[in-house]
Amino acid sequence: MCGLSGIFSSRNTELEAVVRLMNTSLIHRGPDDSGVWIDGNVGIALGHRRLAIVDLSEAGHQPMHSNCGRFVIVFNGEIYNHAELRQALHDDGLISTGLKGHSDTEVLLAGLASWGVEKTLNASVGMFAFALWDRQEQVLTLGRDRMGEKPLYYGWQDDILLFGSELKAIKAFPAFRAEIDRNALTLLLRHNCIPAPYSIYKGIAKLQSGHYVVLPLTDLSAAKAAIPQPYWRLNDAVAKGLADPFTGSPETATDLLEAQLRSSIGQQMLADVPVGAFLSGGVDSSAVVALMQTQSTQAVRTFTIGFDEGGFDEAVHAKAVSRHLDTQHTELYVRPQDAAAVIPRLSSMYCEPFSDSSQIPTFLVSQLAGQELKVVLSGDGGDELFGGYNRYLSAKKIWSKMQHVPSFARQASASLLRSVSPTTWDSLFNLAKPLLPSRFHVSGPGDKAHKLANVLKLADGHEFYLQLNSHWSDPASVVIGGEEPPTMFTDASRWPKTDSFEHWMMAMDAQTYMSDDIMVKLDRASMAASIEGRVPMLDHRVVELAWRMPLDLKIRNGQGKWLLRQVLYRHVPKELIERPKQGFGIPLGEWLRGSLREWAESLLDEARLVRDGYFRPEPIRKMWSEHLQGRGNWQSHLWTILMFQAWLDEQ
Structure with a gap:
C-alpha cells in the first residue's frame, strides 16, 4: 500500500x-x-511513497524502471497472484534473465512491458492504482483495479496534468486553482460521498474502477480529450454469471x-509483515x-471497537467469535470524547468532503490495529455480493404492495408515519418488541418509519431504490447554484440487466455505494x-462466482447472505452469529445533541452559512432545530453539511 503522485508540464x-x-x-x-x-x-515527474509490505528491500523501491529501460511505474496496492504472473512471464520467455527482487510491482511492470496493459490487467488479481510512463512513445497510462479499492485522481489545469492517490497531492501544486464544483456538492448531499468520475474540484476527476486511460502527452489536445476505457465491468460479470447459473x-x-x-484469503494473507483482521462478530468479518x-499456524490477530450506548455495541459479539476461533483479540471501547478527538482530523483524512459517519469507527479500529x-483483512463486500442489506429483503415486498395502493392513501400513510417522531417510534417499538416475531426485530425502527414515509409517494421501483440511497432528496434546492449531474443512478443506459429487483439493487450497490x-x-x-486494508470478498473471482449463484442461495426464508452463512457455520456455531443485522455505526444522533452540540452549532450557524454562500440556511436550520428537540433524527443530513463545513475550514 502506497501513495503515488505526478505532474506533466512542458514549460515547468x-x-x-x-x-x-x-x-x-x-x-x-x-x-x-x-x-x-x-x-x-x-516535462514529467513521478513521485512515490512506500508502505513496505512485500519485498522490504531496496529492490521494491519506486519509481521503478522496467528491465528494458522503456517504462517507469509508480504503483499503489497489491497484486496477489504475482507469483503466478512471474511464472507465466518466465514460461513465455519474457523474464529469462530474472528480476531484481520479489516485489509484486516488479512483476506487474514486467507484464505491462511485455504483454501490454489490457492483457496484464486482465491477468492480475489485486487492488491497485498506477501510473505507467512509456519513455519511447511519451505516453502516460493511468489504471485502477476492478472494484475501486484504490483511488486515483487526475485532471488538467491549462496545459499542466496533475495526478495522485489523493486530492491533497494535487492540491500541493502551488498554482492549483481549487474551484469547488457545486454540482458535485449536490451529489455529496444525496449520497454522503461524491461518486466517480466527479470530485469536489472542477477539472479534477476520479478514474473509475475497472478502467484505464491512455494520455499521449506529445499531443495535448488528444491527451485532454482521452476517454477512460474499461478492461473489466461488473455489468458484464453479472450478465455472464446469470447466463451460466450454478445448478x-x-x-x-x-x-x-x-x-x-x-484461496483468495490465503493469497491476501501473504506479506513480509504481520497480518491481522477487523472482526465485528457479523457474518462477513467472522467468515474472513x-x-x-x-x-x-498462529492465532490470527483481530481487532474491534465497541460503544457503551445500547444498540451500537458489537464488541461483545466479536469477543464471542474470537473466543471460539481462538484469535489474539484486541478491543477498544469508544467514548464520545474519543470520537470528538477524531473529528478535527476527518477533513484532512478524506481530502474531499465525505460524510459516512462510520468513517469515525473505521479510523479508530484502523488506528488500534x-x-x-501493517496489514488487516476486512469483511467488506459480503452484503453487496450475497444479499445482506435489509433493503434487499424488504424493498421488493414493500414496493409490490405500495404500487397497488392509491396515491391518496399512500400520502395519508406517509403523513401519519411522519407525524410521530423517530424517538417516539423507537419507544413504541420497544414496548411492543416482546410481542413481535423475531423477524420484526430491527434496529432504528423510527428512522425506518420515516424513510418509508419518504418513499410512499414514488412512481416505480427504481425511484424507490434511489430514495433509499438518498439523504437529501432534493439537494439542488439546498446547494446555491448547484445542479445535480447525471450518475449511474439516473442513467438507465448504465444499469445492469438482471433477473430480479433484488439482484438489480445488489449490482447497483456494488458499483456505487461499495466503490x-x-x-x-x-x-x-x-x-x-x-x-493496508485488504478486502478478499472483492477478489474478482469471488465476485464472478457470486453472480453465478441463484438468488435463492443468497436470500432464503427472509434472511440474506444464506450461502455465505453456510460457509461460516462450518467454522462458527450458528448461535454466535444469528441476530438482527447491525451496521457499523455510531450513536451520532445522541452525540450531536450532547457532546458534539457546541461544535456542530458553530458550523451550522446561520450567519456563517450565509457568509460562505454554498447552502441555503433555512432547511438546514430547521433540521437542526428539529433534531435538537427530538422531533426528527436528521443525523445523516446534518452530518453531510457538517463534514463539508469542516472540510471548508481546512481549505
Missing part, C-alpha cells in the same frame, strides 16, 4: 520541487520510503464458495477470520493509520 522548470511537495503530502500512505523520478526534457446442490455451492474464499485461522501490524463510499472510507481510514 520546477518539476522536482513540485513533485516533492506532492509526494510529501502522501507520507501517511507510505512512511517507509520515498522516491521521485524526473525527465526534465519531456448444483446447496452443499456443492457452499463447497465452491468456501474453496474460492479460502475463520478462513484465515484455518490457514494460519496499526499499533501492532464510492465503503472503499473510500476503508482506504482513507486505514491509510491515515499507515496500514
Whole structure:
C-alpha cells in the first residue's frame, strides 16, 4: 500500500520541487520510503511513497524502471497472484534473465512491458492504482483495479496534468486553482460521498474502477480529450454469471464458495509483515477470520471497537467469535470524547468532503490495529455480493404492495408515519418488541418509519431504490447554484440487466455505494493509520462466482447472505452469529445533541452559512432545530453539511 503522485508540464522548470511537495503530502500512505523520478526534457515527474509490505528491500523501491529501460511505474496496492504472473512471464520467455527482487510491482511492470496493459490487467488479481510512463512513445497510462479499492485522481489545469492517490497531492501544486464544483456538492448531499468520475474540484476527476486511460502527452489536445476505457465491468460479470447459473446442490455451492474464499484469503494473507483482521462478530468479518485461522499456524490477530450506548455495541459479539476461533483479540471501547478527538482530523483524512459517519469507527479500529501490524483483512463486500442489506429483503415486498395502493392513501400513510417522531417510534417499538416475531426485530425502527414515509409517494421501483440511497432528496434546492449531474443512478443506459429487483439493487450497490463510499472510507481510514486494508470478498473471482449463484442461495426464508452463512457455520456455531443485522455505526444522533452540540452549532450557524454562500440556511436550520428537540433524527443530513463545513475550514 502506497501513495503515488505526478505532474506533466512542458514549460515547468520546477518539476522536482513540485513533485516533492506532492509526494510529501502522501507520507501517511507510505512512511517507509520515498522516491521521485524526473525527465526534465519531456516535462514529467513521478513521485512515490512506500508502505513496505512485500519485498522490504531496496529492490521494491519506486519509481521503478522496467528491465528494458522503456517504462517507469509508480504503483499503489497489491497484486496477489504475482507469483503466478512471474511464472507465466518466465514460461513465455519474457523474464529469462530474472528480476531484481520479489516485489509484486516488479512483476506487474514486467507484464505491462511485455504483454501490454489490457492483457496484464486482465491477468492480475489485486487492488491497485498506477501510473505507467512509456519513455519511447511519451505516453502516460493511468489504471485502477476492478472494484475501486484504490483511488486515483487526475485532471488538467491549462496545459499542466496533475495526478495522485489523493486530492491533497494535487492540491500541493502551488498554482492549483481549487474551484469547488457545486454540482458535485449536490451529489455529496444525496449520497454522503461524491461518486466517480466527479470530485469536489472542477477539472479534477476520479478514474473509475475497472478502467484505464491512455494520455499521449506529445499531443495535448488528444491527451485532454482521452476517454477512460474499461478492461473489466461488473455489468458484464453479472450478465455472464446469470447466463451460466450454478445448478448444483446447496452443499456443492457452499463447497465452491468456501474453496474460492479460502484461496483468495490465503493469497491476501501473504506479506513480509504481520497480518491481522477487523472482526465485528457479523457474518462477513467472522467468515474472513475463520478462513484465515484455518490457514494460519498462529492465532490470527483481530481487532474491534465497541460503544457503551445500547444498540451500537458489537464488541461483545466479536469477543464471542474470537473466543471460539481462538484469535489474539484486541478491543477498544469508544467514548464520545474519543470520537470528538477524531473529528478535527476527518477533513484532512478524506481530502474531499465525505460524510459516512462510520468513517469515525473505521479510523479508530484502523488506528488500534496499526499499533501492532501493517496489514488487516476486512469483511467488506459480503452484503453487496450475497444479499445482506435489509433493503434487499424488504424493498421488493414493500414496493409490490405500495404500487397497488392509491396515491391518496399512500400520502395519508406517509403523513401519519411522519407525524410521530423517530424517538417516539423507537419507544413504541420497544414496548411492543416482546410481542413481535423475531423477524420484526430491527434496529432504528423510527428512522425506518420515516424513510418509508419518504418513499410512499414514488412512481416505480427504481425511484424507490434511489430514495433509499438518498439523504437529501432534493439537494439542488439546498446547494446555491448547484445542479445535480447525471450518475449511474439516473442513467438507465448504465444499469445492469438482471433477473430480479433484488439482484438489480445488489449490482447497483456494488458499483456505487461499495466503490464510492465503503472503499473510500476503508482506504482513507486505514491509510491515515499507515496500514493496508485488504478486502478478499472483492477478489474478482469471488465476485464472478457470486453472480453465478441463484438468488435463492443468497436470500432464503427472509434472511440474506444464506450461502455465505453456510460457509461460516462450518467454522462458527450458528448461535454466535444469528441476530438482527447491525451496521457499523455510531450513536451520532445522541452525540450531536450532547457532546458534539457546541461544535456542530458553530458550523451550522446561520450567519456563517450565509457568509460562505454554498447552502441555503433555512432547511438546514430547521433540521437542526428539529433534531435538537427530538422531533426528527436528521443525523445523516446534518452530518453531510457538517463534514463539508469542516472540510471548508481546512481549505
